[in-house]
Amino acid sequence: MKKGEFVAISTRCAHLGCPVRWISASERFVCPCHGGVYDFQGLVVGGPPVRPLDRFHTRVQAGQVQIGSRYSV
Secondary structure: OOOOOOOEEOOEOOOOOOEOEEEOOOOEEEOOOOOOEEOOOOOEEEOOOOOOOOEEEEEEEOOEEEEEEEEOO
């Protein structure tokens, strides 16, 4: 990731779409439904998901971060 670049990650697990949440103590996103675990970039580090969390296109315009459409990594 380049300086000034932003990454927006979906909060829906790639396994079945359950909401993931950030757990500060482990620095991981965790899905409570089936135990999916993702790192800070949304990459799978454990559980049943077979792909990373989806991301959103981002851009900075007039000093504000804008979030666009979702895509799969």
